[in-house]
Amino acid sequence: xxxxxxxxxxxxxxxxxxxxxxKNNIVGKDINNLIIVYRSDEFPNHGFIIxxxxxxxxxQRKSVPHNVDDAKGYIDWVVxxxxxxxxxxxxxxxxxxxxYDLRVNKGMLPTVDIAGHTFYVDIRMDMLRPKDDFLSKGxxxxxxxxxxxxxxxxxxIPYNPKTHEFQEPDYRNIKELxxxxxxxxxxxxxxxxxxxxxxxxxxxxxxxxxxxxLKLQFEAKQIPWEKTFLVGLIKSNLKTExxxxxxxxxxxxxxxxxxxxxxxxx
Numbered sequence: 001x002x003x004x005x006x007x008x009x010x011x012x013x014x015x016x017x018x019x020x021x022x023k024n025n026i027v028g029k030d031i032n033n034l035i036i037v038y039r040s041d042e043f044p045n046h047g048f049i050i051x052x053x054x055x056x057x058x059x060q061r062k063s064v065p066h067n068v069d070d071a072k073g074y075i076d077w078v079v080x081x082x083x084x085x086x087x088x089x090x091x092x093x094x095x096x097x098x099x100y101d102l103r104v105n106k107g108m109l110p111t112v113d114i115a116g117h118t119f120y121v122d123i124r125m126d127m128l129r130p131k132d133d134f135l136s137k138g139x140x141x142x143x144x145x146x147x148x149x150x151x152x153x154x155x156x157i158p159y160n161p162k163t164h165e166f167q168e169p170d171y172r173n174i175k176e177l178x179x180x181x182x183x184x185x186x187x188x189x190x191x192x193x194x195x196x197x198x199x200x201x202x203x204x205x206x207x208x209x210x211x212x213x214l215k216l217q218f219e220a221k222q223i224p225w226e227k228t229f230l231v232g233l234i235k236s237n238l239k240t241e242x243x244x245x246x247x248x249x250x251x252x253x254x255x256x257x258x259x260x261x262x263x264x265x266x
Contacts, residue, residue, distance in 0.1 A: 002020060002036075002044055003044060004043070004044070006020075007023075008022060008023055008024075009021060009022055009023065010022075010023060012068070013040065014071075014072055014075055015075050015076070015079050016039065016040050016041075016079070017037055017038060017039055017040055017075045017078075018037070018038040018039075018040050018043045019035065019036075019037055019038075019068060019071045019072070019075075020035065020036040020037075020038065020047070021033075021034075021035045021068055021071075022034040022035070025067070027067070028067055029065035029066055029067050029070070030065055030066075030067070031051075031063050031064065031065050032063075033051070033065075033066055033067060034049070035049070035050045035051070035066060035067070035068060035070070035071050036048065036049050036050070037050060037071050037074060037075060048074070050066045050070050050071045050074055051063050051064045051065065051066030051070065052064075095206065095209050095213065095214045096213070096214055099214045099215065099216050100195075100214055102216060103193075103195050103196075103214070103216060104195060104205060108216065109121055109122060109193070109196070110192055110193045110196075110215065110216045110217065110218065111131075111216065111217055111218070112128060112186055112192060112218045112219070112220055113217075113218070113219045113220065114128075114159065114161075114164075114184055114186070114220040115159065115161045115182060115184065115220070115222065116161075117130060117131070117133075117161070117164055118130070118131040119131065119138065119139065119164075121189065121192040121193040121196065122196075123189060123193050123196035123197055123199075123200050124196070124200065126140060126141050126142055127139060127140045127141060128141075130164040133164050136163055136164040136165055137163075137165050137166075138164065138165065138166075139157070139159075139165065139166045140166070141189050143166060144157050144166055148188065153187060153188050153190075153191060154185050154186065154187055154188065155185065155186055155187075155188065156183060156184070156185040156223055156228070157183070157184060157185075158178070158181045158182075158183060159181060159182055159183070159184045160180065160181055161182060162180070167181060169181060169230075171233060172237075173237065174230070174233065174234055174237060175234060175237055175238060175241070176234065177225045177226075177230065177231075177234070178225070178230075182222055182225075183222065183223040183224070183225055183228050183230075184220040184221065184222055184223065185220060185221045185222075185223050186218060186220040186221070187218065190208075191212060192218060194207075194208055194209055194212060194214060195214070
């Protein structure tokens, strides 16, 4: 170990590093030159000897010709690598610590309010499970796959507010907007329970939270039927019914007029 006041070395500061060059070094590259590079905050405990081949798995290490320019070149490379790492450093995840503690340590499930009733987001059971309603089948995610909008990352489904269940109307025969069902929209299960999703599929618990954060309470939006595909479907069904009626009328048999037999005049 050398010190900054070591009379046998010349010291030079360069880009946050200290270069220690032995006074016996000659100008230019020479195998006998001894040059050590330190990070300035690690001097003199940890240094790197320039020109020393550490790649050998066995046998003595080999010194190669080197000089102060080689030391500066090495420092330039180290600094550039550090800068690239800093540029690609993952964004710091800012998560509500209380929400994280409740979800991870206390096991609290996120909830969704749908038309005034609370549902638990239960990834393990693949469903939105209604609170305090054990007779309801709830909303099973695999049952509503066709109602998922990938661009908006939301489900928009027909929902029965009395039974607290997903319920489809009779699409084939529907002729008017449902009176006992409503349309509701809510985020995907991945957004509703990020931690549950990550845990279920083997990701880090905080995966994806840099952008989305962490919420434990959601509220579904009620969508007017007039803004759904149902309006167009009803028009199509009515048109089909009308065409069927016309076709049926054309296919009805026509009865020929009966001719009156005139007898011989008496």
